[in-house]
Amino acid sequence: DSGVTQTPKHLITATGQRVTLRCSPRSGDLSVYWYQQSLDQGLQFLIQYYNGEERAKGNILERFSAQQFPDLHSELNLSSLELGDSALYFCASSVGGAVSEQYFGPGTRLTVT
């Protein structure tokens, strides 16, 4: 158990809908990262927050947004869902600073029908 929690484990929804994925980092970790894992693209970085502030953006679609709250948990919002958004979404956390070790949560499996 990495100490990173994610909810829900599974989500099945229809095209055009909006969903929210939740992540709680390990105790003491200030950085939260979101990654998408699909069969054809592998693990792709979406966005990073550090102590409540957006720090870096990767290949995140405009239909996707995220935030990190004062208690350091994070939410990833996916809207106007398309079939191609079906994937595993992982949250990872790290202490921050000069540290690169990231610990991953169990993921949320999103299926768009």
Next chain:
Amino acid sequence: QKEVEQDPGPLSVPEGAIVSLNCTYSNSAFQYFMWYRQYSRKGPELLMYTYSSGNKEDGRFTAQVDKSSKYISLFIRDSQPSDSATYLCAMSARGNEKLTFGTGTRLTIIP
């Protein structure tokens, strides 16, 4: 060309064999190198973490980094069926920064 290249396998070896997994990369700015193990439909689990060039050993696992060749390796000694998983290499240029992953190598240890 991808920044990180990793042979997807699959790789099958008998129990007890030494396994060698490798990645090459093109971005010379990468300084932090990691290996993750991922069981089917689970989150990646951090196995090894190294900074810059050199070797690091942890139990049956040894990670090697050769920055001059832009090549990293993970060796697993005395492989066990429980080692069957997908192994992902990952790297970053600076601390507290996104990771760039290889596509993963699927490994099966045959009892």
